Structure formats: structure tokens, C-alpha cells
Amino acid sequence: MRAWKFGNDVNTDLITPGRYTITTDKTKLGKIAFIEHRPEFAREVKAGDIIVAGENFGCGSSREHAPVAIKAAGVSAVLAKSFARIFFRNAINIGLPLFVCEEVDRIDDGDLVEINFETGQIRDKTKDMVLKAKPLPKFIQKIVEKGGLVNFLRSEGYV
Amino acid sequence: MGLTITEKILANASRKSEVASGDVVIADVDIVMAHDSTAPLAVEGLYKIGKKVFDPDKIVIVFDHFFPAPSVDAARLHQKVRNFVTEQKIPNFFTDGVCHQILVEKFVSPGNVIVGADSHTCTEGAVGAFSTGLGSTDIAGAMATGKCWFKIPESLEFNLSGSPEKGVYAKDVILNIIGQVGADGALYKAAEFTGDYVKNASVSSRLTLCNMAVEMGAKNGIIEADEKTRNFLGREGKIFESDKDAVYEDEYEIQVDTIGPQVACPPTVDNVKPVTSVEGEKIDQAYIGTCTNGRSEDIEIATKILKGKRIAENVRLLVIPASTKIYLDTFGKGYLQEIIKSGGIICNPGCGPCVGRHEGVLAEGETCISTQNRNFSGRMGHPKAEIYLASPATVAASALAGEIVDPRGYV
Ligand code: SF4
Numbered sequence: 001m002r003a004w005k006f007g008n009d010v011n012t013d014l015i016t017p018g019r020y021t022i023t024t025d026k027t028k029l030g031k032i033a034f035i036e037h038r039p040e041f042a043r044e045v046k047a048g049d050i051i052v053a054g055e056n057f058g059c060g061s062s063r064e065h066a067p068v069a070i071k072a073a074g075v076s077a078v079l080a081k082s083f084a085r086i087f088f089r090n091a092i093n094i095g096l097p098l099f100v101c102e103e104v105d106r107i108d109d110g111d112l113v114e115i116n117f118e119t120g121q122i123r124d125k126t127k128d129m130v131l132k133a134k135p136l137p138k139f140i141q142k143i144v145e146k147g148g149l150v151n152f153l154r155s156e157g158y159v
Numbered sequence: 160m161g162l163t164i165t166e167k168i169l170a171n172a173s174r175k176s177e178v179a180s181g182d183v184v185i186a187d188v189d190i191v192m193a194h195d196s197t198a199p200l201a202v203e204g205l206y207k208i209g210k211k212v213f214d215p216d217k218i219v220i221v222f223d224h225f226f227p228a229p230s231v232d233a234a235r236l237h238q239k240v241r242n243f244v245t246e247q248k249i250p251n252f253f254t255d256g257v258c259h260q261i262l263v264e265k266f267v268s269p270g271n272v273i274v275g276a277d278s279h280t281c282t283e284g285a286v287g288a289f290s291t292g293l294g295s296t297d298i299a300g301a302m303a304t305g306k307c308w309f310k311i312p313e314s315l316e317f318n319l320s321g322s323p324e325k326g327v328y329a330k331d332v333i334l335n336i337i338g339q340v341g342a343d344g345a346l347y348k349a350a351e352f353t354g355d356y357v358k359n360a361s362v363s364s365r366l367t368l369c370n371m372a373v374e375m376g377a378k379n380g381i382i383e384a385d386e387k388t389r390n391f392l393g394r395e396g397k398i399f400e401s402d403k404d405a406v407y408e409d410e411y412e413i414q415v416d417t418i419g420p421q422v423a424c425p426p427t428v429d430n431v432k433p434v435t436s437v438e439g440e441k442i443d444q445a446y447i448g449t450c451t452n453g454r455s456e457d458i459e460i461a462t463k464i465l466k467g468k469r470i471a472e473n474v475r476l477l478v479i480p481a482s483t484k485i486y487l488d489t490f491g492k493g494y495l496q497e498i499i500k501s502g503g504i505i506c507n508p509g510c511g512p513c514v515g516r517h518e519g520v521l522a523e524g525e526t527c528i529s530t531q532n533r534n535f536s537g538r539m540g541h542p543k544a545e546i547y548l549a550s551p552a553t554v555a556a557s558a559l560a561g562e563i564v565d566p567r568g569y570v
Binding site for chain 1: 183196197199200203204207208209210225230232233236275276277278280292293294295296297299300303304306308310342343346347376378427514515516520533535536537538540542
């Protein structure tokens, strides 16, 4: 799957500018992912592609439109050195897989990358190298395993 | 081992005698807030869960991000949320100000746990509450259950001492801090503000400090409540104090008397410079308002600078009180009339152009100086418009000059 490389502190206004988020329509949101920051992204992204970013990915607003747009665009996972707090929760809650990995600098834009969602092993096929993601905290793993917050609340008997 | 205010509030809300950073707790929440931009997705989340809200009295819905509706799409979202409010019999529905200001004026008490579908929900920590921003699905979960999970954050202490020189305000102090620590300098952490500067500061200034905690990545900003807080709120609540031996991951000592007026330059909030280094930068728009700096104190500071003068010909000046209460207060004191006479435009209480959805968006190549908290590309209109963040004094003085100026020559 193609890696789309981004820098540090990619904020939610770059992912989904506020002026475009007066909607909850997932298809529309998928089309506006990075619309101004990287206009070719939504046009060329293929189902299964991954985003690779630096520190503090998703900082800024609490808008869930940001991870929803990324997921709706077809992205299968986001790999970053660190994530902003609200974006992290939002992505987990809606079932967009995230991986924290210190070594993402070794991956370049356009590399073919495969992730083993179970083990967190990341294989860069272009460079023939293997990287490892940090495991998520146990509590969060449970939410991920259930496929998001709504299912988690149900299965744990909260609702 | 001692505990911080944040740890004590979260322990109390999850009925634990002690907690340590890193623990995951499930806490009862006192207030769950969503606004017109985030409520639509939260409503969809709640419908998916298939339950009613846990307690209609504890839900607060505010239309502020694009109210009155600027487009059919916006009106449709408003309609959807209004239907939800009616059907769930939620009594706390407002259209008269920015959500954080409404919460502080009407609901928050010291010791509360507050979750809001807005990243600047950290603002409300200024009155001694644990208050944090979440996304819409988390908010839907909290609306359904009255509970929310939190990882107990490590705390950072920002010890602020001294008194600022004339023309320097809480906004300059917090911009300076963010410039020092960076956009992820407090990632996942509680930012606690202490010291004699904070003790002496008005509640309005304390709100400005906590409002921008998220701009350094913090989970919450927090300030110990005191008599001043109780007088401001008119509510008692429960005051928690950090123990003398509370553990902070890091402590920052900041002398506010060494800080001059600051600006955050485009396109990131941590790109902070002394105003003197950007003096002369031409502006097209100046905006005073928002949850950061739209209170009476801020409008008073601006009025004193603008009174009897005329803003530069090429500049639009927008002044938006953060709530109707502030609107009436500043109108009663004659401030708004002076601003209008100086060439300013007053809009209805709410977010205004802060997030670029209506009234006051920028064209390509335009520059705005604003009292808001974010200057990201595309935030206020065209992605090639530039936003500088500054105090109300710097914004008002710059509106007169038509370019960014040091406000110390104007106060
Ligand atoms: S005033 Fe600006 S920062 Fe504050 S809640 Fe509204 S849009 Fe967000």
C-alpha cells in the first residue's frame, strides 16, 4: 500500500478545513481530505493506502470530521511519531487504526508499505526493511478490538 | 505522595481515594457540551447507540460556530440538532454566545468534570474544574452514559510570577509560554498555572490562559479556584488544591515582567515573536472576540485605545462580544458605541470569523490580526490569507495604524 508522507504538527484545519465541515456526509468528507494542503491526495489515494506523519498528527480542533474524512478517503491506517490527544481518541472511536512508531523518518513518500494489524509490524517493501510500532495501551486495545467506542460501550454493558 | 488538582478531581469523580498518572479511570461527568459544528456527528453517534441522553439537565447545546445560519447546509444541520434538542427534552439550548463563555457563565462550578465536543473546552479549567475537549463519538458516549474514560495525565506546573508592564496582558503571557514549549510541549498533560501573577489575575485573564492550553497539546488547563472565582461564578462548587508534595513532570518558572507584547505569526500558534519584530506588517482585518479574548475586560482594553480615534481606512475592524451578557455589559458601559464611532463593526455573540465559516472571511493574500487562538492556514478563509494572534490591545492599536504596531505606545 502506498505511503503518503506528511510532516510534524499536521493540524485538523489542514486535514479538513473548517469551511468544508458543515456536513456529516462521509462521502463528501472523504473527498475533502487535505483539500488545500495536498489537493492531489483525495484524487489519487487508493483504498488501503496509509498515512505516515511526524509528531503531533491531528493537532488543533476536536472535529471528528478529520479522522472520518481520512477513513472515508480509503486510508487503512495512520502511522506517526505521536498523535494529538483528541485526534487519537476520535480515530480509535471511529475505528481508524493508528500506530505510533518512532522510526517513520525512514519511510519515504510513495514507498510501498504493509502493516500487520495484529503484531504492529510494519514492512517497507520498497526499502525491504521492517519497523515496529509501539503497542497501544491495553484499555485502548479493547476499544480497537471491538471496532470503536459504540461497540465497546455495548459489549461492556455501559449502554 | 501528594496529588495535583487534576488528579484529585478525577479521583473524586471516579470514586477512588487515590489515582496516579497513567491510570485509566471511568469518571462521572457533570456537564456534556456540544455545539452546532460537533453536535450533528454526536447526535448520529447517539442514534447509533440507540439510547436517550442520561440526564437532559446535564447536556448543554450551543449554536455559536455558524449562527445565524450562513447557508442552507448550515441551516439543515441546525434543524437536525434542534429536532434532537426537542425530542430529548434538553432544556439547556443556547444561541447567545461562544459555548465556553456560556458554560462558565451559567454552569461550571469548581471541582466539576466537564467534557465538550470542542478542543477549547480546556478554557473552563480556569475556574478550578477538570474540563477537556473530546470528539463527537466520545461526546455521544458521555451523553448516553454520563461517564467518560480518562487516562490520568501527568501535570506540568507553570509558575507565573511578577506583574506585567503596561500594555502586556494574559494573552501575551500564554503566547510566550506556547512559543517556549511548542505545539506539542504539553501533549496529553495537565497544564496547571500557579504563582502570584495568576492569583492576582482576573478570572477573565485566567480564562485566556487556560483557553490556549490545548495549543501546546495539553489535555486540560487548570487553575485553583479561590474567592475571586466564587464571586465571578456566583456558585460554590468544591475547591481542590494541589498538595505541597504533588508530583509535576516538569516545572516552568516564568517572570511575566520580562515578557513584552507577543504575536503568534502564521501559520502555527507556536511561531511566537515579540511584536516589535513584525511591526509595520500591513493588515486588512482586525478581529477582537472569541472564547480567548471576547470578554468585557478585553473590549474595555480595546475601547480605551480606540476611543475618539478612527481606524485606518483600509482596515475592517470586527468586535464580537463572547456572549449576550458581555454584549449588554459593554453596551451599557458605552464601549460598543465608541468602537462603532471609531469605525468598528459589532456582530452577534458567537465565534464570528474565528473558524472561517461566516462574517469576516479573508481573501487570498489578505492579512488579519486577531485575538483568537489559532492561525492555521485556511482557518479564516483563503488558505493563502495570513493570521497573526495577539492581545486585544495589540489588535486595537494595529487597527488604528493599519499595520501591526506595539500597543505600548497606545495604552
Ligand atoms: S471562538 Fe473560535 S476557538 Fe473559540 S470555540 Fe469558537 S471557533 Fe472555537
